[in-house]
Amino acid sequence: MDFAFTDEENRIISEIREFIEKESTPEMLEETHKLERIYGGKLGREFIKKFASNGWLCPSWPEEYGGINSSAMLTYMIKNEMAYSGIPALFVGAHMAGPTIMEFADEKMKEKFLLPIAKGDLEFSLGYSEPGAGSDLLSLEMRAEDKGGHYLVNGQKTFNTHAHVADYHWLAVRTDPDAAKHKGISILIVDFKTPGITIRPMITIVGSRTNEVYYDNVKVSKDCLVGEENKGFNYIMEALDYERMFPFAHYRKVFENIVEYAKEKIVHGEPLSKKPLVRQKLAQLEIELEASELLYYNLAHVLDNGKVPNYQASMEKTFVCELDQKISAVGMEIMGQYGQLSKGSKWAPFDGEMEYYYKWSIVETIYGGTTEVQKNIMAQRGLGLPRV
Numbered sequence: 538m539d540f541a542f543t544d545e546e547n548r549i550i551s552e553i554r555e556f557i558e559k560e561s562t563p564e565m566l567e568e569t570h571k572l573e574r575i576y577g578g579k580l581g582r583e584f585i586k587k588f589a590s591n592g593w594l595c596p597s598w599p600e601e602y603g604g605i606n607s608s609a610m611l612t613y614m615i616k617n618e619m620a621y622s623g624i625p626a627l628f629v630g631a632h633m634a635g636p637t638i639m640e641f642a643d644e645k646m647k648e649k650f651l652l653p654i655a656k657g658d659l660e661f662s663l664g665y666s667e668p669g670a671g672s673d674l675l676s677l678e679m680r681a682e683d684k685g686g687h688y689l690v691n692g693q694k695t696f697n698t699h700a701h702v703a704d705y706h707w708l709a710v711r712t713d714p715d716a717a718k719h720k721g722i723s724i725l726i727v728d729f730k731t732p733g734i735t736i737r738p739m740i741t742i743v744g745s746r747t748n749e750v751y752y753d754n755v756k757v758s759k760d761c762l763v764g765e766e767n768k769g770f771n772y773i774m775e776a777l778d779y780e781r782m783f784p785f786a787h788y789r790k791v792f793e794n795i796v797e798y799a800k801e802k803i804v805h806g807e808p809l810s811k812k813p814l815v816r817q818k819l820a821q822l823e824i825e826l827e828a829s830e831l832l833y834y835n836l837a838h839v840l841d842n843g844k845v846p847n848y849q850a851s852m853e854k855t856f857v858c859e860l861d862q863k864i865s866a867v868g869m870e871i872m873g874q875y876g877q878l879s880k881g882s883k884w885a886p887f888d889g890e891m892e893y894y895y896k897w898s899i900v901e902t903i904y905g906g907t908t909e910v911q912k913n914i915m916a917q918r919g920l921g922l923p924r925v
């Protein structure tokens with residue numbers, strides 16, 4: 538087994554590091570932090586458009602769609618680099634909807650969306666969850682009635698995170714209420730400027746914004762249907778696999794800062810890094826970070842072999858998100874009450890990063906499917922245990 542990245546992959550990553558160093562401004566990084574690293578802010582868009590002009594946003598896509606025909610491995614290296622550096626890192630268009638359009642949409646839809654996505658011109662918001670349909674997504678009720686030339690859409694979505702900064706809604710709707718639950722769902726791509734759509738903020742425990750989105754007699758052209766009518770649940774399943782392939786390097790950065798803190802902080806006359814308990818905990822986390830790296834890059838390896846990782850993506854998401862909680866808990870223990878201070882306090886180490894990421898690590902085990910749901914997927918599809 539060869540675990541090395543190629544010279545070309547390493548060269549592009551060095552170029553990307555230089556680009557980020559040169560082009561990112563404190564204002565853009567601050568905006569990105571406020572947006573919880575999602576894509577869509579004004580400064581983030583300016584930055585990413587420049588970044589994407591090198592083909593780095595969707596590198597594994599063909600050149601005609603704005604990529605550079607690279608390996609999936611390079612895509613995953615870049616995603617991790619973006620997560621590490623604090624630039625926008627969570628993309629629905631480039632990393633979830635885009636690959637699904639590439640696989641299932643007709644040529645007209647590919648022409649319309651893929652190049653603009655790869656150039657950073659467009660962002661989407663995921664419209665799956667509803668008040669009565671989260672883990673049990675098959676229960677979704679938002680209705681799209683066939684009115685001949687268009688659909689008439691009514692209903693409510695919840696937790697639609699990018700909605701307030703995105704251009705398009707990647708919307709799951711029920712097109713056939715009489716069919717079996719999984720056979721009556723379709724995906725529409727809806728322009729957020731369409732009349733009848735209302736977006737309302739929902740604030741999470743981190744202080745971040747996600748949204749409720751209401752559709753009130755919204756007319757949506759039939760051209761907005763992705764792939765075939767009533768096949769949407771298959772497309773959602775694949776887009777979810779892409780969503781669950783989680784970069785983890787933002788917590789690698791948090792971990793490095795905790796290590797630095799332990800080296801520098803003097804308690805009872807010696808640095809914390811000399812305390813056996815602190816050393817043991819940090820060493821354990823490093824072992825698990827290395828394991829994350831293997832799980833993460835294995836996803837790229839599966840993609841490079843022509844398959845979409847399924848239970849492997851659930852495995853990686855679960856491991857990484859649970860590790861993020863462990864890193865946060867150890868950081869809080871090591872920093873003591875300083876760790877609880879939030880951004881802006883002059884006493885907060887790393888400008889309140891610990892307090893922020895402690896809370897964020899809770900959110901991570903919920904969005905994209907909860908940890909319990911990921912374990913069910915592994916049990917069923919990975920281990921072949923019966924469906925319950």
Ligand SMILES: Cc1cc2nc3c(=O)[nH]c(=O)nc-3n(C[C@H](O)[C@H](O)[C@H](O)COP(=O)(O)OP(=O)(O)OC[C@H]3O[C@@H](n4cnc5c(N)ncnc54)[C@H](O)[C@@H]3O)c2cc1C
Nearest residue numbers: 663664665666671672696697698900903904905906907909
């Ligand atoms: C910050 C944030 C951002 C989000 N962004 C988006 C977004 O952009 N678009 C979108 O559509 N959705 C989004 N979501 C919604 C997210 O996908 C759902 O919250 C998640 O799938 C869980 O659904 P629920 O909240 O309805 O909880 P429920 O499904 O009601 O789950 C409640 C609890 O029951 C457990 N549970 C449920 N079913 C099972 C089972 N079969 N076996 C074992 N345990 C089970 C769950 O693990 C959980 O602990 C976001 C959520 C959050 C918190």
